[in-house]
Amino acid sequence: MIHYVIRRMLLAIPTLLLMLTVIFVLVRLVPGDPAITILGDQASEDALQRLRAQLGLDQPIYVQYFDFVMRTLSGDFGRSMATGRTVLQEVAAVLPYTIELTASALLIGAIIGVPLGTTAAIYRNLWPDYASRLVSLIGLSFPAFVSGILMLLAFAVNLRWFPVIGSGGSGLEAHLRALVLPALNLGLIMTAYITRVTRASMLNVLNEDYIRTARAKGVRPNRLIRRHALRNALIPVITVVGLYFGTLVGNSVLTEMVFSRPGLGKLILGALNSRDYTLLQGLMVTFASFVILVNTVTDIAYGLVDPRVKYS
Amino acid sequence: MTIATSSPRRQSAFWMAFRSNRLAWLGVALLAIIVFSAVFAPWIAPHDPLQQNILHRLQPPSSEFLLGTDTYGRDVLSRLIYGSRVSLVVGFVAILIAMVVGSAIGILSGFIGGVFDRVVMSLLDVMLSFPTLLLGLMIAAMLGASFENLIIAIAITEMAPFARVARAPTISLKQRDFIEAGRAMGFSDSRLMGRHILPNMLSEVVVVGSMWMASAIRTEASLSFIGLGVPPPTPTWGGMIREGFENILDSWWLAVCPSVAILLTVLALNILGDALRDAIDPKTRVE
16 A cells, blocks of 8 residues: 555656656747847847856756756746746745635535536436536536636626625625635536536446446435445546646636636736746746646545555 | 458448437537638628727627627627637647647557657656646747747647547557568558558547547637737637727627637537547447
8 A cells, every 4th residue: 555655656756857858848949049038139248148147048958957857856946037036935925816716616516516417327318417418518618718707797797796806805705705706617617527527437337237236135226326336436536636637727727817816827927928937937847746746646545545446 | 451440330330329419410510600601701701800990999789780899990790700710720720730740649659669658658648637728828928929839839738638549559459460461561660550550540539639629729719818829910719808808897799709609619519529429439329
């Protein structure tokens, strides 16, 4: 067991190195001289030289690469050129907003998606199945900013139930009111994903022999679904939700933009607009590490939940 | 020497499954309308999509401007019709590139095997789990906003699934007798991969392509909304929403019309992708 956990964690290291290499190459692919891009073509040669030295661009490429990897592995993700703060400081400042948003979205997705997917699987090819499939297909088709704008129009502009802009005033109540629409927006997209996965996984489990045996033994349908089928069906759902984590983060960027909330999305767009390439590179590294971490944890959780996964 | 892509019997089972899927026809019909309006845009559009007219700015829908006008007095309906061209062309070309490059990587990786295969696959795993939008956003930001760069950015983000789909059958195919026979006859590796392995998985790759085109169009719209799409004044749906969003409080139609257009296009492609997958995979087929 311990071996499995350690092995899985060791496996993350080459993946991380690969990802760092890709980011390194990607950043070097930017056409033109980064120093000129940053300072503009009016900058003096002196200033350009200083910036190149500061960014390490005057070093041979393999030195730059080695330096980049070593610094990242020691936890130094670089600094924002605009504010001078480290990337991790910048991220830490907005992370609570994004976590609050994505966590509530996951919660909404699980609360609605699991029962909906289960119902669809039980009534396979009957109207509840068709209805839930159509609804989840529509949910999957919404780019997050489109659904966000439509919700904003309906509930904030027309009905005036929620504030149109930002995290809205002070106090817990105002804070929560401002969270409702963005969380619902992300949550409904998440619901669509979770419904689909739960349905597919449940269909697989319901075809298993032990379900037929349990039914033959006279286990009540309710108990059969809850105790026997759903518990096993949820295992792949956990993995897939882990895989959709990236999509969730991507959609939260668009959601934050529409509802003008602070968060990682705003941070990225800010870095983009001010051409803060060091911050952008640092954010890429942060995201990549985070995604690899979530994948590793999901895999380990999968192993813990399902004893059938071989630890060897 | 090539094995037939699929036997006639399998083909007809595929068509029967696809034809009997009523939802699929809704997708086909929707998509047909969108493609039609993209192809014949100059003949259908009631106005010039770029023609500005300050006297007609921000007009609500009327009989002359069916979907109203934007901040510059341009006709929203005409821009919507022309905007379908960008979405479809970017989505299609990006997926085509992702399909060609991705399946080439997959076949190569499966064919060579060993350490190379393991390295490539773990890289693709990371790419698969990395947020598509963020990756696209960063690539587009690094390359700069233009039509070609947008296509490149989306193609890179959508490559991984194709590599995966192409790799699995390659591994089982390369052990089959007909590949061994080809090798004995002195065929080069590239000929074996291109002429003998590729045709055997083409249908799967194409189905995956249809499924991911929806995602590509969604990404295109999202990047345009962020401001990294095809630069103005070219009408794009994401860009129209971006502009319309500024006037959301008094001119709602500016953001809502392109929103509906994106939603319907992605929905049509998703329905179609689902139907194709169900038709090709008997396990999920509705009996």
